[in-house]
Amino acid sequence: MMRYADFVQTLSVRCTLKPTPEQAEALEATVQLFTEGCNHALRVAKERGEFRRFRLHRLVYKDLRAMGLSANLAVQAIARVGRKRGSRAKFYQPTSCHYDQRTFSLRLADETVSLTTVRGRMRIPLKIGNYQRHLLRQAESVQGAVLTKGPKGKWYVHIQIRVRTPEPPPGGRVVGLDLGQKALATLSTGERFSGGPLKGKRLHYLRKRAEVRSRLDRPSERTKSVKRLWERLRGREARFVNNALHVLTKRIVEALEPGDVLVLEDLTGLRERTTKRGRKERHLHNLWPYARFRFLLEYKAVLKGVRVVAVDPRRTSQECPRCGYTSRQNRRSQALFRCGACGFQHNADWVASVNIARRALAQGAGSEGLGHGQLALMPGNRLTYFRLLAS
Numbered sequence: 001m002m003r004y005a006d007f008v009q010t011l012s013v014r015c016t017l018k019p020t021p022e023q024a025e026a027l028e029a030t031v032q033l034f035t036e037g038c039n040h041a042l043r044v045a046k047e048r049g050e051f052r053r054f055r056l057h058r059l060v061y062k063d064l065r066a067m068g069l070s071a072n073l074a075v076q077a078i079a080r081v082g083r084k085r086g087s088r089a090k091f092y093q094p095t096s097c098h099y100d101q102r103t104f105s106l107r108l109a110d111e112t113v114s115l116t117t118v119r120g121r122m123r124i125p126l127k128i129g130n131y132q133r134h135l136l137r138q139a140e141s142v143q144g145a146v147l148t149k150g151p152k153g154k155w156y157v158h159i160q161i162r163v164r165t166p167e168p169p170p171g172g173r174v175v176g177l178d179l180g181q182k183a184l185a186t187l188s189t190g191e192r193f194s195g196g197p198l199k200g201k202r203l204h205y206l207r208k209r210a211e212v213r214s215r216l217d218r219p220s221e222r223t224k225s226v227k228r229l230w231e232r233l234r235g236r237e238a239r240f241v242n243n244a245l246h247v248l249t250k251r252i253v254e255a256l257e258p259g260d261v262l263v264l265e266d267l268t269g270l271r272e273r274t275t276k277r278g279r280k281e282r283h284l285h286n287l288w289p290y291a292r293f294r295f296l297l298e299y300k301a302v303l304k305g306v307r308v309v310a311v312d313p314r315r316t317s318q319e320c321p322r323c324g325y326t327s328r329q330n331r332r333s334q335a336l337f338r339c340g341a342c343g344f345q346h347n348a349d350w351v352a353s354v355n356i357a358r359r360a361l362a363q364g365a366g367s368e369g370l371g372h373g374q375l376a377l378m379p380g381n382r383l384t385y386f387r388l389l390a391s
């Protein structure tokens, strides 16, 4: 039997905090002071044109201590500004605070964390689900954490952990995944995941929400019971989607083998790069909490020894995998791809998944550091294989 060296991966796990009112007040004051410290350090860094951490430390450390920040939080504030070297950051909003191993610790026995605040060290209970518990138990070490305040005054802690995962064996397959409209997810190996009731239910909630929202917009109907209905609807939808995403990502990872490289469309990147959103992206954005889907998929994949890479998804549904001819006309309908140049014809989502995998191969996903992968295709499909070997 072959044995593989261990492989260490850093993951960030978001957990809800359950502070008492006094603790919440202390967190608030801490985030405020930390942010003031960051903004002071940023101002000085800009004035002096000095973003190097050690130089900046000499310039502002005493000020930050005088403001009331603990030594460790002062160091973290300087690190945060130092990281933003030459950045265009204007100033920081008081919504987060960075912690390292000295200012933050996790105790799994009673599921609490301990944080340095302006009122001293505090132990605060976590509210976590099974998947967070599972991940945290796997943690080899805790690197640090980011405390954030969400809308409606909820507190979260993003715990950075290192997990030891199986080293992906070399020679794995490169598998593309397309988030489609017909099937929610299609792998280049031919597996398709309808997402179960996810799509239909989500549309149902979308309509329902619009309905209640319009009632909330009319002052005469904005009653307590309508507001409660709104909250209930949001909660039910969130739980439903979360559960469906867990099931879907679990099934996708079950279709993969340790050593495979899973290639995704980088939809978050697309959102940052272009202000004009494509039709597909808009559609998915409404139906799909993409960031959440990706996180769940990524961590399940990583724990199985499957690596995940993301590629630019533009025009992946318009390119012919056999001859390379790219045209909007190639996509005859939502379901059908037919190449205008060579006549190659196939399921449109599958064609997109193949193109996604090929993009990663072109970027070297199959070689350097990722094992010598080969494009994984539907069994028996040699049409595209031929072209790939030739190119």
Ligand SMILES: [Zn+2]
Residues within 6 Å of the ligand: 320, 321, 322, 323, 324, 325, 339, 340, 341, 342, 343, 344
């Ligand atoms: Zn073609």
